[in-house]
Amino acid sequence: MGASRLLPSVEAQDLIELARELAAKELAPRAAAAERAGEFPREVYRTLGRAGLLSLPYAEEYGGGEQPAEVYLQVFEEIGSVWASVGVGASVHALSCFPVATFGTEVQRKTWLADMLSGETLGAYCLSEAHAGSDPSALRTRAVRDGEGYVISGAKAWTTHGGTADFYVVFARTSDDPRHGISCFLVPGDAEGLSAAPPEHKMGLTGSVTATMNFDGVRVPAERLIGLEGQGLAIAFAALDSGRLGIAAVATGLAQAALDLAVSYAKEREVFGKLLIDHEGLAFLLADMAVGVETARATYLSAARLRDAGRPYAREASIAKLVATDNAMSVTTDAVQVLGGAGYTQDFPAERFMREAKVMQIFEGTNQIQRLVISRQLAR
Numbered sequence: 001m002g003a004s005r006l007l008p009s010v011e012a013q014d015l016i017e018l019a020r021e022l023a024a025k026e027l028a029p030r031a032a033a034a035e036r037a038g039e040f041p042r043e044v045y046r047t048l049g050r051a052g053l054l055s056l057p058y059a060e061e062y063g064g065g066e067q068p069a070e071v072y073l074q075v076f077e078e079i080g081s082v083w084a085s086v087g088v089g090a091s092v093h094a095l096s097c098f099p100v101a102t103f104g105t106e107v108q109r110k111t112w113l114a115d116m117l118s119g120e121t122l123g124a125y126c127l128s129e130a131h132a133g134s135d136p137s138a139l140r141t142r143a144v145r146d147g148e149g150y151v152i153s154g155a156k157a158w159t160t161h162g163g164t165a166d167f168y169v170v171f172a173r174t175s176d177d178p179r180h181g182i183s184c185f186l187v188p189g190d191a192e193g194l195s196a197a198p199p200e201h202k203m204g205l206t207g208s209v210t211a212t213m214n215f216d217g218v219r220v221p222a223e224r225l226i227g228l229e230g231q232g233l234a235i236a237f238a239a240l241d242s243g244r245l246g247i248a249a250v251a252t253g254l255a256q257a258a259l260d261l262a263v264s265y266a267k268e269r270e271v272f273g274k275l276l277i278d279h280e281g282l283a284f285l286l287a288d289m290a291v292g293v294e295t296a297r298a299t300y301l302s303a304a305r306l307r308d309a310g311r312p313y314a315r316e317a318s319i320a321k322l323v324a325t326d327n328a329m330s331v332t333t334d335a336v337q338v339l340g341g342a343g344y345t346q347d348f349p350a351e352r353f354m355r356e357a358k359v360m361q362i363f364e365g366t367n368q369i370q371r372l373v374i375s376r377q378l379a380r
Contacts, residue, residue, distance in 0.1 A: 002276075004289060005043065005245040008030050009109070010291065011129055012067070012070075013067075015056075015067065015071060015075065016071070016074055016075065016078060017306060018201075018308065019051075019053055019074075019075040019078040019079060019260065020078050021371060022047070022048070022051055022053070023078050023079055023081070023082040023083070024082065024203045025265065026044065027044065027079065027082045027083045027086060028082045028083070028270050030044075030083075030087075031082060031085075031207070032349060032352070033085040034083075035085065035087075035206050035207045035352060036205040036206075036346075036353060038207070039083075039207060040164055040207060040208070040209045041055045041086065041207060041279045042085055042164060043124070044083075044086055045089065045090070045093065045119050045122050046119050047119075047121015048079070048086075048090060048119055049117075049118045049120060049204050050118070050119065052065055053075055053079075053090070053349060054093055054094070054117060054118070054119045055117035055118065055119075055317070056071070056072035056075060056094075056097075057072050057094055057097075057101075057242075058097065058113070058117055061100070062109050062110070062113040062114060062117065062150070063113060063117045064101075064102065064113075064116040064117050067240075068304070068307055068308040069245060069304035069305075069307045069308050069322070070109060070301055070305055072305045073245055073246065073249040073300060073301070073304050074148060074249065074301075075106050076090055076091055076246050076253070076352060077249040077250065077251060077252050077256070077297070079250070079252065080249065080250030080251070080253030080254050081253030081256050081257045082192065082253075082257070083207070084144065084204075084205060084250060084253070084321045084353075084356040085205045085207035085208040085256045085356075086207070086361075087249075087250035087252055087253060087254075088205060088208055088247070089122075089160065089161065089208055089247070089359075090246075091243060091246030091247055091249070091250055092123070092124065092125055092160045092161065092240070092243070092246075093122060093123045093161075094118075094202070094243075094246060095123075095169075095239055095240075095242065095243040095246065096116075096123025096124055096125045096167070096169045097113070097116050097117060097123060098238070098239040098242055098243075099169050099226045099227070099235050099239055099276070099365045100112055100113055100116065100186060100226060101113060101183050101185075102238065102239075103226055103227035103231070103235050104226055104227075104331075106323070107223075108186075108223070108226065108295035108347045112186065113166075116167065121162055121166035122164065122166050122167075123161070123165055123167050123168070123169065124160060124161040124162060124165035124167070124168045124169070125160070125168075125169050125239070125243075126156035126159055126168050126169060126170040126171065126187075126213055126215075127139075127156070127171050127236055127240075128156065128157050128159075129141065129154070129155065129156060129157055130155070130157045130274075131210075134365065134366060134369045135169065135367075136182070136233060136236055136237075136289040137179075137182070137233060138155075139171065139172070139173060139182065139346075140173065141153065141154025141155065141156060141171070141172045141173060141215060141379050142154060142173045142174075142203075143154045143172035143173065143174050143183060143220070144170055144174075146219070148221065148222055149171075149175075149217070149219055149220055149221045149222050150220045150222070150225070151215065151217050151218065151219050151257070152170060152172050152185065152187070152215045152217075152218040152219075152220060153215055153217055153366075154172065154215050155213065155214050155215065155341070156168075156170065156212065156213045156215070157212050157370050158195075158200075158210055158212075158363070159211055159212065159213045160363075161208075161209060161211070161212065161250055162196050162197075162199070162209060162210060162211030162212065162213050162221060163195075163196025163209060163211045164190045164209050164328065166188070167187065167188055167189055168186075168187045168189065168194070168213065168342070169184065169185075169187075169226070169239075170184070170185045170186075170187050171183070171184055171185075171232045171236055172185060172215075172232075174229050174230065175230065176330075177209070177230065179233070179297070180230035180231075180233075181230060181234035182229075182230070182233050182236075182276070183222050183225060183228075183229045183230060183231065183232040184225070184226040184227055184231065184232040184235045184236070185220050185225055185226065186224045187215075187218060187220055188228055188259075191218050191220070192217040192218070192219070193215065193217045193218040193219070194212070194213065194214070194215060194216075194218050194347075195214045195215075195216065196211045196212070196213055196214070196288075197211050197212040198211065198215060199211045202359070203355050203358060203359070204355030204356040204357075204358060204359060205356055206354065206361060210369050225255070228258050235317055235318075237314075240365065241307075241314045242307070242317075243364050244317040244318060244321035244364050244365065244370075245300055245307070245317050245319065245320055245321070247266075247302060247321055247324075247325065247360055247363070248296070248299070248300040248303075248317075248320040248321045248324035248325070249300055249324070250360070251270040251296065251321075251324040251325045251327070251328040251360045252293065252296045252297050252300060252324050252327075254266055254292050254295060254328050254332065254353055254356060254357055254360070255289075255292065255324075255327055255328040255331040255332065255357075257291045257349075257353060258289075258332040258334075258335035258350065258353045258354075258357075259286070259290060259293050259331055259335065261335055261339075261348065261349065261350055261353075262284055262289065262334070262335040262338040262350070263277070263340065265338060265339050265348075266282060266283075266286060266338055267302065274349075276338070280373065282338065284288075285334055285337070285338065286295050288334075289330075289331045289334050289335070289351075290332050292327040292330060293327065293331060295323065295327065296320075296323055296324040296327045296328070296357055298317060299320045299324065300320040300322075300324055300325045301321045302316065303316035313375070314377065315373070315374055315377035315378075318365070318370040318373040318377075319370070319374060321364060321365070321367075321370055322367050322371065322374070324360075325357070325360040325361045325367060326361060326367060327356075327361055328357040329357045329358060329360070329361055331357075331358075332350070332353040332354040332356075333354055335350045335353060335354070336351060336354050338350075
């Protein structure tokens, strides 16, 4: 990547270098073809897991890397700069591990976390519903107590890894209480009554499977309730704060890739007797793209340092997600413009970068919702 980094330790520097090297050797050669074919690269996640890159945020005693957010988010950025679908998938997997790692009992953590963090099992996060994408409190999927467990019925939309995941973190209504009526469950991927609708046909991130998950009387033992009954919204919102930082990092990596491509092209192509980059109008556009990438990186790292210090960071996470994903959309669009007609063809990845950036303004809470979160925080 074209960016220099200030990292807190030699160990952190080595970790970023490992991620960069692995991304270049294992991900980059496969990304374009897999995206064209709509191929889900399940084995890539096992490779990342075996390298220790899927477990970085979590405690060593459960198989994690115990790295601060400032470091592991830069790993997500490195992955996202080479293959955005996998960067998003790694972020979603980390998000799916968060409820068990943070709100689970000691028995739950010891029972499930090692496999989750190793990458041998892949996670999915089931919060959104077709009618309640931006308002989790309006969800209708229900978990009804039945003897020693619960029976879950309903449907969860826009599930990353839907139908391919080994476990699903599911938020379901256990009562009609508007604030404390939702609970969190860990559902195995092979549970009876759990099925995936056909995958969505998406504009971008075609190497990532997205599907609606149907829960047709899925029976879940009581020991798979994560946290307390009625604590689900608190768990969901806490997880999303972390997840938004992950998406901000991936979006920054995508923007960096688009900037690097645009600069490389501008240094090779001639127009009116001189290189593109020597034309002031285009050079200034590239400069603005670089400013945007560095601003996005600084914003997500600032929020990460608050998280690492144990300070509130919900507002800053929303700001980082908003800034980084809006910037990714802007920079990838400008990269297409720099390449001109070539940028509109599939001979170069600029058009794919642009398509991939769009959804980042939508998932993990649309950027309009981020503005709502930020304004409400200010009102307090």
